[in-house]
Amino acid sequence: MSTTRPAASKTSYGLSRERIIAAALELLEREGLEGLSMRRLAERIGVTPMALYRYFHDKDELLDAVIDAEVSQAPLARLQGDWRRQLADLMRWLRDELMRHPEAVKLRLSRPIQSPGALRLTEAGMQILLKAGFARADAAYAYRTLFVFTFGSVAFGAHADPDQARRQTIAALTLLSPEEYPALASSIDEAAAAMTGDGPFEYGLSCLLNGLQDKLDVNKKGQ
Amino acid sequence: MSTTRPAASKTSYGLSRERIIAAALELLEREGLEGLSMRRLAERIGVTPMALYRYFHDKDELLDAVIDAEVSQAPLARLQGDWRRQLADLMRWLRDELMRHPEAVKLRLSRPIQSPGALRLTEAGMQILLKAGFARADAAYAYRTLFVFTFGSVAFGAHADPDQARRQTIAALTLLSPEEYPALASSIDEAAAAMTGDGPFEYGLSCLLNGLQDKLDVNKKGQ
């Protein structure tokens, strides 16, 4: 009975950053951002709220670690084809990842994460752009543009219930006076369709890549 | 002394939705989103927290009204030039407005607002696109793309302290191993520059408009 320890009544034995983060991710996915409180997290683990503060200074630090873990764990998509195809697939992959954890997108708004794990994606994008012939400054701007568009698409378009979002849009547009809002009043179905699904994202992505191609052509001609 | 009322010790006489919203906007701007609590808001007005619940069912309804008021009060930019110039100026105006109230951007993430006041902007964008020759479905997608990009630029790029954001990016990128992150390691200054200022927004906007021009040309050729 030297190394055998009696079973703990609470499962609080191997408390660690990893264990806390795993439980937080689980809670985040099940209950959403609002449901992720220090007290509820502690309760789930079977421990007092204060125990968490041994491992994280405060809730902010815990949240940082949670997003970081989530971002770092996803394996990058394998890419092939020309630079446009590769960038498109990278952004589609990013969008899919973000849509899987929409709560984490909100979290990233207030805290830009620049851990090595998070920067793998940036590195991949920059590699594609540099190899395609973009100057470093242009590549950085171009990546930033793609990033902002893709994150924005999820942040401002990941509706829990797409059908309801469409119906709400239709209802809101139907209320408008056709005299004051002629363009919208004549495009109610089209505007509603632009609120959900892959269509608007693919349209914007294609626009952006066309625009980037133009920039590349202009610069090459200038040399 | 029939109509003259004794001065109230607290200034709670003309409590109304408008007065509450005005106080909430003030508090939001001074203390940020976290500082806007029902209790603090009530205190500022000189009233009990419960008094607010006569005018709004709950905090969510109050927040909706607050954003709506803010969005509706800004006069739209006056636009001139060709459609590209008009759209660019509209998005620049939107970005300026959003940057003036970055807290409200976070609020709009969870609650899509489609009040008539908020839709004036959409109407303006749709008018420009339809007049330029875009089909209704394309115009809706195109507007959505511009909207998502502009909102995303502010949501993911409105740093309270731009210099600090740049320094943090440089610090994070300097930590990376050049073997694993060759593209980023060779573009540290450029990547940091892409995090702040007007440069990345203008680059992305120009990209998008070029891409939209291409779409328009293709469609016109197809007809």
Place this chain on the structure above:
DNA sequence: ACCTGAACACCGTTCAAGT
């Protein structure tokens, strides 16, 4: 070293009561 208990200063919100 690691966790607990009690406490503090906050929340949003309900419900009964005051005027």
Place this chain on the structure above:
DNA sequence: ACCTGAACACCGTTCAAGT
């Protein structure tokens, strides 16, 4: 009709104490 007071069920976090 409009506002108040007291209360409830939550928060994040500090600090002293237990083992």
